[in-house]
Every structure is written in C-alpha cells, then in structure tokens.
Amino acid sequence: MDRIVIIPTYNEKENIAAIIDAVFSLEELFHILVIDDGSPDGTASIVKSLFPSYPGKLFLVERRGKLGLGTAYIHGFRWAIEKGYDFVFEMDADFSHNPKDLVRLFLAVKNGADVAVGSRYVPGGAVRNWPSNRIFISKGASLYTRLITWMKVKDPTAGFVCYKRAVLEAINFDNISFVGYAFQIEMKFASWKLGFKIVEVPITFIDRKYGTSKMNKGIIKEGILGVLKLRWESLFKNYRKRVHNIELTQSNPIIKEREFMHK
Numbered sequence: 001m002d003r004i005v006i007i008p009t010y011n012e013k014e015n016i017a018a019i020i021d022a023v024f025s026l027e028e029l030f031h032i033l034v035i036d037d038g039s040p041d042g043t044a045s046i047v048k049s050l051f052p053s054y055p056g057k058l059f060l061v062e063r064r065g066k067l068g069l070g071t072a073y074i075h076g077f078r079w080a081i082e083k084g085y086d087f088v089f090e091m092d093a094d095f096s097h098n099p100k101d102l103v104r105l106f107l108a109v110k111n112g113a114d115v116a117v118g119s120r121y122v123p124g125g126a127v128r129n130w131p132s133n134r135i136f137i138s139k140g141a142s143l144y145t146r147l148i149t150w151m152k153v154k155d156p157t158a159g160f161v162c163y164k165r166a167v168l169e170a171i172n173f174d175n176i177s178f179v180g181y182a183f184q185i186e187m188k189f190a191s192w193k194l195g196f197k198i199v200e201v202p203i204t205f206i207d208r209k210y211g212t213s214k215m216n217k218g219i220i221k222e223g224i225l226g227v228l229k230l231r232w233e234s235l236f237k238n239y240r241k242r243v244h245n246i247e248l249t250q251s252n253p254i255i256k257e258r259e260f261m262h263k
C-alpha cells in the first residue's frame with residue numbers, strides 16, 4: 001500500500017472510531033496513522049481496540065503530552081517516509097474533512113499535482129456551520145497570507161492535504177518550527193518555494209459536531225507573526241536553502257521524543 005492518512009488527535013473520543021471506520025469503508029484503500037498526544041479522554045485506547053479489526057492497516061503513535069499539531073504531523077511524515085509510503089495525507093479527526101474527499105485529493109496528485117489541498121476558498125468550496133467570526137478569521141488569514149507571501153494558494157491554512165513523497169523528502173523538517181495554522185501555511189510555502197506544484201481541490205468543510213476545539217489565541221498570534229517571518233526569511237535569508245533537505249531522508253532522526261509505537 002502506498003497511501004497513508006495521518007490523523008492527529010487530542011481528545012477525540014467521540015470521533016476517532018467513526019472516522020477510522022469511514023476511511024476504511026472507502027472504495028480506495030488508505031492506511032491510517034493516528035498520532036495521539038496522550039489524550040486524557042482515552043482516544044488512544046479506542047484506536048488500540050480497533051487494531052484487531054484492521055490488522056496491518058491501522059497504526060498509532062502515542063506521544064507523552066500535547067506537543068502541538070505541527071510536531072505531530074512532522075513525526076507522522078518521518079514515519080510515513082520511513083515506511084515507504086508514496087502519498088501522505090493530512091486529515092482532522094473531527095469530520096470537518098469528509099473522508100470521501102481523500103479520493104479526490106489522491107486523483108489530483110495522480111493527475112500531476114505534487115501537493116493537493118482540500119480548499120474551502122476556491123469556486124465549489126464551502127464552509128458549513130461555522131460561526132461568522134470563525135469564517136472571518138479564517139478568510140482574513142488566507143488573505144493576509146496571500147498579501148504578504150504572494151503565494152497563490154487560496155486556502156493556505158487548510159489542514160486537508162495530500163503530499164507526494166518527493167515533497168516531504170525535499171523539506172528539512174528540522175527547520176519547520178510552527179505548531180498551529182502557521183505550520184499549515186509553512187508546509188505549503190516551503191513546497192512552493194522548492195518548486196512543487198500545488199493544486200487546490202474544492203471541498204466543503206463542516207464544523208465539528210462532537211468534541212471541543214483546540215483553537216486558541218496563541219495559534220492565531222503564531223500565524224500572524226509566522227507569516228511575516230516566512231516572508232522576511234524568503235526576502236533576506238535564503239529561505240529556500242534553509243528549508244531544503246540536503247541530507248538523505250534515511251539519516252533523518254525518526255523519533256526524537258520519547259514515544260511508544262504500536263502496530
């Protein structure tokens with residue numbers, strides 16, 4: 001199998017089993033790697049209880065505490081590259097992203113994209129059930145990012161993405177330090193600066209029904225300052241060189257934090 005969906009989780013006990021079942025019931029086969037940050041609500045135990053139903057397809061990495069979305073994905077990217085996957089997907093656990101759209105992201109990459117972004121802000125894309133202030137923040141962030149960076153991605157904070165292996169191999173994760181929305185922006189920025197082709201696929205994003213949001217002011221602040229930092233570095237500090245991975249992927253440290261891995 002060459003496709004894996006990375007699902008980061010923090011307190012997603014209401015969603016995790018259902019989202020895993022939904023992915024495995026798709027016609028296309030995708031493997032799943034859950035990266036759980038020691039969720040106090042027992043999300044990881046639910047994943048473990050599903051291992052017998054999905055042998056060899058469902059994987060879990062447990063980290064000690066809430067270390068942030070960005071480092072969870074980076075951990076997952078390294079893991080996926082190590083295991084030889086060619087198409088690596090990011091998806092939230094909370095059903096904001098429709099698992100059926102994984103197939104559409106995959107097709108976009110099959111048809112020539114290096115990065116396929118599930119996008120709310122291209123024609124055909126939409127947001128449902130979000131309060132107007134969330135939409136305002138999200139659209140404002142997208143506009144702000146485009147104005148500052150000139151990157152032509154309409155939904156730069158999107159967290160529903162397919163990366164081709166070559167893209168992830170080309171990025172030096174040691175120099176990606178953001179954890180929230182800025183992480184999502186920087187992954188696209190780095191892909192773009194390294195010359196990869198980003199295609200946006202319209203999706204309908206639906207607000208979570210169950211569980212609680214992990215959005216906070218720190219994440220927004222990181223986004224505002226982070227975008228400026230990216231632009232600054234790309235103007236004056238040879239961002240491209242900094243983010244380009246010159247070492248062989250095999251030499252990347254796979255596990256930095258103390259973690260437990262289950263198969």
Ligand SMILES: Nc1nc2c(ncn2[C@@H]2O[C@H](COP(=O)(O)OP(=O)(O)OP(=O)(O)O)[C@@H](O)[C@H]2O)c(=O)[nH]1
Pocket residue numbers: 007008009010011012035036037066067068069072091092093094096207208212213214215
């Ligand atoms: N492993 C890990 N997962 C996280 C962390 N923070 C958030 N997540 C997960 O990342 C995904 C996106 O987080 P959300 O809380 O849905 O963020 P959001 O979509 O901006 O906000 P809401 O939809 O309003 O909740 C979800 O699957 C979360 O469980 C973290 O620190 N570590």
Ligand SMILES: [Mg+2]
Pocket residue numbers: 092094096208
């Ligand atoms: Mg969400």
